[in-house]
Amino acid sequence: MSHDQTIPHQRTEDGQKVAAIVVAAGQGLRAGQPLPKQFALWRGKPVLRHSVEALSGAGVAPIVVAIPEGADALVREILAGIKDIQLTTGGASRQESVRLGLEVLAGSAPHLVLIHDAARPILPAAVIDRLTAALGHHDGAIPVLPVVDSLAHAECGDSGETMGAPARREALRRVQTPQAFRFAGILAAHRAWEGPATAGDDAQVAQAGGLEIALVEGDEALHKLTFAADFTPSTPPIRVGTGYDVHRLEAGEELWLCGVKIEHTRGLSGHSDADVAIHALVDALLGAIGAGDIGQHFPPSDPQWKGAASDRFLAHAGKLVGEAGYMLANADVTIICEAPKIGPHRQAMRARLAEILGADIAAISVKATTTEKLGFTGRAEGIAAQAAVSLVRI
Structure with a gap:
């Protein structure tokens, strides 16, 4: 699909407009790449372009990308040809970067917003559909997957880690992005946050603000690129x-x-x-x-x-x-x-x-x-x- 073509903007069944924030301001040091992982090549294109193309291809607009300071020229080159992109310098933490992105969107006041990690380059359109559908009845929605392995708490001692009490995997879920929210609610939750901006994701901020968060089915394809091995070309099956x-x-x-x-x-x-x-x-x-x-x-x-x-x-x-x-x-x-x-x-x-x-x-x-x-x-x-x-x- 050429991104010079006009793509209908993503809207819910009742016509609510969907915007997005892509968080791409981190350093990604664990990935072992010569530059932050969101800008590194993966399957022929920078990781960030994969993520933004997936959102843009689904008609989500505008898309605000939170980037490191001084990375404007690089990011504009990476995202060349994709319409309705706005850049903003991110903060010292992921939470701060999201809040700054929300403030950029405040002027256009979309109904709904998707908040996505740039390091999750494969974003199935079906996940977006499930998220926006859930917002018809909830303040927010996040994609999750079940935990399939047995879990145990680790206890640290002088001789190293030992197994502690077992954890109930039936009650646990693996959380992915994008996370979806009614825009006004998540903006208010970020503005009302008190204390250090160290929340692990936006669902935690939303929950602290009293919002109800629905769980929808995620997708294994939404794997987050984290380590050097994620960038090693895999041998074909x-x-x-x-x-x-x-x-x-x-x-x-x-x-x-x-x-x-x-x-x-x-x-x-x-x-x-x-x-x-x-x-x-x-x-x-x-x-x-x-x-x-x-x-x-x-x-x-x-x-x-x-x-x-x-x-x-x-x-x-x-x-x-x-x-x-x-x-x-x-x-x-x-x-x-x-x-x-x-x-x-x-x-x-x-x-x-x-x-x-x-x-x-x-x-x-x-x-x-x-x-x-x-x-x-x-x-x-x-x-x-x-x-x-x-x-x-x-």
Whole structure:
């Protein structure tokens, strides 16, 4: 969606206008980034832009962004092209930054306001809808998730922490943002706050001001980026690789296919045992994890691989797959030749490949085809093989 286009402003069913404050004034030191985490790149864009785009894309406007002192030029560059943005310098605490943002909005007096942490870049539109719907009957609403792990109080002593009394997780919730409020009520609650501005979130300020806060269903996607690991690119859950190889048929050579020796008038010629099917499979596995090809790991110029059994190559590729954090989901090998017939050996080939890779035989497919007498395989000059694999993250 282009943010130069006109987007209808978010309104509730009864036409109440929804504005937002995005808190982006912190330092984010725990994230280990070279600049505050809200300005760091995440999935190709600064974190702050993800958050503001989500609100703007839902029609929320205006959006006030509380930023560190002196960051105006950087933030305007990050948010270029997004309309209805206002910047304000944040305070010494999150609570102060929110109050300053509310004062900026006081002039436009929206009916409702969403207060969101910039460090939560994924904001499903359904969460916004649930929050604004809840404000039809409550002063405020916050997205929450259940606690699924067992909890216990920690008791600190001279020997370190020990387990104290258990906590009832059934009565606890994980609180997320954005938090939604009727604007007049949350502004009054912030203005009336007494003491240090150290409230953990705006729901605490609202509750201290006598407002009733509804709990609505949050979303795991609203995860808050906090630590350096949150900015480490995660490995994809599935990876795919393909391989292809060809070897010449010659008299006096042994014929090895998929780790199985087959009696035939000719065998495949190569530096190793020339198992063309295993070579294609090795390339598929290496390609899936971005580890080059078989020639890089076992160069034909190296005399130690002369006549070597190709099962060593396949075992090595399987080991690299495991070290990369993956396991084989399935492998599909196609052998292309006029002769010999592959069918009688198919099950033995599947079993041998599964044995070498430590996989279930059900994950291994071996099949064959001809080229209808066309090309070098059709003239029985050689055998070709292709392989495809899929890997799943362990």
